[in-house]
Amino acid sequence: MGQLLALLEDSGALDLIALELAERPGPKGLPVRTVLVGVLLSLHYHRSATLADVCRVLLDQLRPPTRTWLEVPDPATVDIHGRHAFTRRVYRAFDRVTTALDPHRCDRRRRLPTVEALQVIAAWEEEAGAEQVRRRRVLQEISDRLVLVTVRLAHQRGLFRGWRGDIGIDTTPFPAWHKPHPDRKNLSSVEITAGWHHCGGSVRSMWWPARASPPGR
Known part of the structure; x- marks a missing residue:
């Protein structure tokens, strides 16, 4: 501990x-x-x-x-x-x-009306307001520090001694939507612990069973 x-x-x-x-x-x-x-x-x-x-x-x-x-x-x-x-x-x-x-607080334990879910998504995108952008940056900095402190400790203890290449750490935050938005019920999930990840602004999605909170979220 x-x-x-x-x-x-x-x-x-x-x-x-x-x-x-x-x-x-x-x-x-x-x-x-x-x-x-x-x-x-x-x-x-x-x-x-x-x-x-x-x-x-x-x-x-x-x-x-x-x-x-x-x-x-x-x-x-x-x-x-x-x-x-x-x-x-x-x-x-x-x-x-x-x-x-949190750039946009909501109850992530339940599906939201699609209109509300889109507001949550927008808070994590570039068109968000100044305060939302600031909070995202603070979260990113917290995420970076939590990850990098473990890397620095491992390096100090010689755990990378046998590694001949460079060491790169990616703590990019990414949104994780539980499932694609259903048209019939007009409800959407913004649960961040597992879901469909939309990468690089594309419409393609991939399933990734992330059990812990994604970095920066």
């Missing part, structure tokens, strides 16, 4: 997120790093990035020193109501991040 936390801090991604949240009103709530570490742990051990699994990891699967670092309560002292309250804190902390960074 300490390694994951060190990666997050060394990447500088937490600093970028803190800058975006600095001017937001209201209480600070649960530290963002706690939620992000929980997401990474859940992905690593359970191949899941759902917040429900993140809450279970944070409450039930951490050692005492780790709970202290992340400001997570001792599960032995928390009843069912306390667990529910902590879960709500996790959801609120994650919601603060998505509110500050």
Whole structure:
């Protein structure tokens, strides 16, 4: 766990997120790093990035020193109501991040009317407004830093010693639509965890079972 936390801090991604949240009103709530570490742990051990699994990891699967670092309560002292309250804190902390960074917030867990889905798509394209473009750039920078910190660490440890060529890292964000827009129901999915990817502005699409959130999204 300490390694994951060190990666997050060394990447500088937490600093970028803190800058975006600095001017937001209201209480600070649960530290963002706690939620992000929980997401990474859940992905690593359970191949899941759902917040429900993140809450279970944070409450039930951490050692005492780790709970202290992340400001997570001792599960032995928390009843069912306390667990529910902590879960709500996790959801609120994650919601603060998505509110500050998402170019166009929407409920990606359900299919949207096609008109709304097209607005979401437009927010990720070049015709978006200035604030949407700025948020996309911040997300891209966060993505770049999270990827490059692992590459730098691997290079420092000599893991590329036997590699004779150049090292190139591509963290280009790409949209992933679950299925092509159906005409009959006039509903569209913008779920980003798996779907049909439209590449290079073409009408051709390819299926790619991306389990984790695509870089920069």
